[in-house]
Amino acid sequence: MVTRTRFDDSDCPVARSVDAIGDWWSLLIVRDAFDGSRRFGEFQRSLGVAKNILTARLRALVAGGVLESVPASDGSAYREYVLTPKGKALFPVIVALRQWGEEHxxxxxxxxxxxxxxxxxxxxxxxxxxxxxxxxxxxxxxxxxxxxxxxx
Incomplete structure (x- = not known):
């Protein structure tokens, strides 16, 4: 198995940021969180990603402080994922990617x-x-x- 290169101690802010986000699935999860997705099933339906990959990415985003796992807002036994202030600070990144994509x-x-x-x-x-x-x-x-x- 290939070992993932880590950049969490790099002196480059871009490298540390990419290290924290992880991959494109994570950016799409963050995008969906901005669009109102909160539950595992909502992310899974929107992205069509395998459950094991989604589980790993959600755990990494929670561990990295981008998302927080909280009790469901409806009082059910489910958990929901909400953007933390650190996660909300990714908004300009998502907008920049969107605008770049629209243009190109x-x-x-x-x-x-x-x-x-x-x-x-x-x-x-x-x-x-x-x-x-x-x-x-x-x-x-x-x-x-x-x-x-x-x-x-």
């Missing part, structure tokens, strides 16, 4: 699900990366400052 993987006019402002029903403005002074930044406007550069 759908033909003009091709139907797809849409994320809209609940209050007004309008599409969301495209996410942008901004400098502290408000300037819009592109990749050429940024540079990574590595740990060895900041600790010297």
């Amino acid at each position: 993987f759908f033909a003009a006019g091709e139907p797809h699900s849409q994320l809209v402002d609940r209050r007004q029903g309008h599409d969301l403005r495209a996410l942008e990366v901004r400098a502290a002074d408000g300037r819009r930044l592109d990749p050429d406007d940024t540079v990574v400052r590595y740990v060895s550069e900041t600790s010297a």
